[in-house]
Amino acid sequence: MEEKPPRQPRVAWEEVVAPQESSSAAEPYEVTMVQPQQPSAVYTQEAKDFIQAFVSSPDQLQDEDLKLKFLDSVCTLCRDANDGGLSQDLDVFCHKYKLGEMIQVLLKLEPKNKIRTEVRRLAMLALAGLSMLGMVLEKRKLLRACFESIFFLPPKREMQSLEASLFVRTLHAMDTMLEVMVLSSPASKTIKILQDILEELLGYIARVAVQERVLGRVRRLSRLLANSSNAGQNENRVAASGQVQIPVLGKLLGHLLFKSFRTEKTSSMALDGLRSLFTFTCHQKGATLPEVHAELPAYWESEIISLLNTPSTWRVQAFEKYLRPAERTGVVLVAIEILGRSSLQEKQAPMEFLEVAMKFPELWLMDVPKVVRHIFAYCDEKNTITAHSFCTLLDLMANKWPGLVVATTLKVAPIFSNKVYLWKAMFSVRQTLEKVLKELQIQLQDWHSNIFTQQQKSCLTFLSMLVSDDVDEDELDPLYKELRSLKYSGMEVVSLVLRALVTLSERAETARKIKQVLREFLKIRWEWSWDISVMVIDIFQNVLGHLKKREVSHMAVKVVQNLWQLFDAKEDCVRERSICLFRDLLGKTLCEDKCIMKKYAWKALVCLLLHMSDQAPNVAKASKEAVVAIAEFLKWKELKHLAQTEQTWRMGECLLAKDSSSPEWFVWASQPYLLSPHAPMREMALRFIGLAARHLTKQTEDTLAEVLLELEILETTEKDASIRCLAAQTSLILKSLSKQRRSRFSLCRLCCWRR
Helix, strand or coil, X not given: CCCCCCCCCCCCCCCCCCCCCCCCCCCCCCCCCCCCCCCCHHHHHXXXXXXXXXXXXXXXXXXXXXXXXXXXXXXXXXXXXXXHCCHHHHHHHHHHCCHHHHHHHHHHHCCCCCXXXXXXXXXXXXXXXXXXXXXXXXXXXXXXXXHHHHHCCCCHHHCCHHHHHHXXXXXXXXXXXXXXXXXXXXXCCHHHHHHHHHHHHHCCCCCHHHHHHHHHHHHHHHHHHHHHHHCCCCCCCCHHHCCCCCCCHHHHHHHHHHHHCCCCHHHHHHHHHHHHHHHHHHHHHCCCCCCCHHHHXXXXXXXXXXXXXXXXXXXXXXXXXXXXXXXXXXXXXHHHHHHHHCCHHHHHHHHHHHHHHCCCHHHHCCCHHHHHHHHHHHCCCCCHHHHHHHHHHHHHHHHHCHHHHHHHHHHXXXXXXXXXXXXXXXXXXXXXXXXXXXXXXXXXXXXXXXXXXXHHHHHHHHHHHHCCCCXXXXXXXXXXXHHHHHHHCCHHHHHHHHHHHHHHCCCHHHHHHHHHHHHHHCCCCCCCCHHHHHHHHHHHHHHHHHCCHHHHHHHHHHHHHHHHHHCCCCCHHHHHHHHHHHHHHHCCCCHHHHHHHHHHHHHHXXXXXXXXXXXXXXXXXHHHHHHHHHHHHCCCHHHHHHHHCCXXXXXHHHHHHHCCCCHHHHXXXXXXXXXXXXXXXXXXXXXXXXXXXXXXXXXXXXXXXXXXXXXXXXXXXXXXXXXXXXXXXXXXXXXXXXXXXXXXXXXXHHHHHHC
């Protein structure tokens, strides 16, 4: 049996009854005040006495009937004060007993998961009454309390019938309160009140669970604005404000615009709000439309629908002509917010919008500081899809307005902060990098600036000098010692400097200046992180690619020694890039360095042969090309043919036949790959070990014992049945070979003894 809510007290302020949770398109927005009784000094004094007693007794906050009577008394007091011209006396009374704060307390005491009483509805009407009399209230706090109390109630479909009816009437009371706050405020404060309300509403609009309720309130206020723009200045306080500038209007338009692109229940509400807001903005700009004012809503409905149906490339430009610069910026900021914090489904329209906006930066990206601050606030490096969009946007702006972008970015995110990846985006395109470095150089020359450490200043000065055409290589020598300290620096410093050097080394003139840096990089440990390794490899690839063989040969031998540890890196790109660099360096070697390079090339063969079975296709392809390059370097035609035809098994036999002293090295080099995460490489390592172990001598018996131990472990831990079987077979073969060797050795000793 449904519970009945407590009795409804006499209400002095009432709203038009709304049959639905969200107002329909034809629902009037006007506020209607029903006054069932004439002002009475007796009622006024009774209301004051009760309010005073209620506020003075905190224990009464738990009594539902007393709470309802308190709110009813506030409504009565406001009505009588308004009719009797006693608002000044009421203002003193209101502040003395903190009526606004008490209403806020009552709202917070209401249960979050149900609505069974009139407390919320009467609280809205009481606030409307106080606003009508011009009471000075902390409206932002009160608005937040109202929204928190109502928006997060369960869906109407989950409520019982009496609760649902009460909920709808409470929502309508909220609409009454919001409209009264706007319409009753002095003309000088109207825009401030409207701005506060819309800002508070937008704080909830991203929450899916309450979007319909929020959009319902936004739609009502949008209609209020649209109708106010049609009214004469003497008829409406919003219109009396003249050319209304509402800072939050652009963001509001952005949210409604992006929600209109989606096919869901809230789309029609967003479309209705858009229609009203564009009617308002059109009047504010004094635009002339072919339709008369009375037909503007119908005009905008067809206009917006047609715009939504146009290809995404033209949507943004179609809306642009109706917006002021500040409003266009607001739309951009909303797009950034949605991309930074919403689901993938909601990101399509904002992403398309930014793509078009970037084609017309003079129209959409003019407020550089605001856009840059939003990029840094909402960009998340882990969200790779949106991070790429933000980096592209930031790079475009840095190229067009480098001074503003650098100045703003230094304020919101120091250059070596946890947002270094956004700085790296600006350091990834040469044209942008040169402009940004020049702006940073200006900042460095400000001796009062303390945003950089001495090491950071040295690194940035070095990078700035590299892009200058007036600097010789000799002038850079003193700064190389500063780069040596990179190996003791934090990751952010190293990563950003390397990113810049990768970009700068793409140009031959700058690459020659950087060649001295390579010697310092050989001293830096390459195993910092995979992205550091890739950048170091790219720098070597770029610089050595621009130099002649006589300048590269000796350096190439030293670099090869450092590449070995990267062939087995966890990341595919590191394995691929290091193997490709190894391949290229073989062709950069002069005769005097070939002897030692042949030694390294020979030792790398086993590793590269195994990586021809790498599960990453790019790594397998790079390994094959590297083996072919080694075969050409060693002038080994048979190996080249086997590599080109991918006869991996025969390649192992070929290596062992070429050097009879290499079996132990072959086994030693293959052992680590028994633990490879790639099954094909584990299998190939098993086959190579089985092949090489047959050639082991008695002196390598310890190596064989170690291999047998690893094979036993592999038999028990391997998940792939075929590899387990192969490990068992290889183990049996090796044990048999070991017994045969021991038997031959014993027989040999016996024969020697008998002689």
